[in-house]
Amino acid sequence: MPRSTPDRRTAEAAGRRGERLAGWWLRLKGWTILDRRVRTPAGEVDLVARKGNLIAFVEVKTRRSAAELDHAIDERRLARVAAAAEVLMPRYAGPGDDIRVDVILLAPGTRPRHIENAWIG
Template sequence: MTRRRAEQQGRAGERIAAWWMRFHGWRILGERVKTPRGEIDLIARRGRTLAFVEVKMRTNEAALAMAIDDFRLRRVIAAAEAVLPRYGAGATDIRIDVMLIRPWRLPIHMKNVWHG
């Protein structure tokens, strides 16, 4: 897959994930938030819960299973720490979530995946 195609697929996955989260009562505060430490695909809030969300879209289950690892999660955590002062006011539950997206399947929302 070309880099351009992968980028388009990633953006499509992020749009689906944002739609899914909104449908479940979340407010999207940021999309593709870049920091010196990395990028956060989605920042979402529901009540006093703030979620930094890593989104992965793959065409098959095997590829999806390999899409998330500790290295990627650590980058999201570092980026989340960098923007927490900007987005975290009033939040009492701050977590790292993962959204797994496959074509023609319901998204899988993995909540609070990091217990570092």
């Protein structure tokens, strides 16, 4: 396996920090974090969270500036998260639970931007 470049390692570390921050922020909003960085053959989900009977499969994107957040997520990436969520639903959701795909966008100096129900597929 090829070694990762310093830029890749820096991006990976920033992504992990962003996921920790997003998890902390969701907990402050009353969510319980069920899992982190769950990989499936269909893709990866950064956070799985529960609030009441709602299960959210959350994609977290961290950027260097607020201006970059507008282009941080695209339909292709959301489709992969949604596909992974479909694989994971039986593991985390029970009868009567609602499911959705959310996105949390993070940049220094800004409040986290939580896009609820980002994937409608």
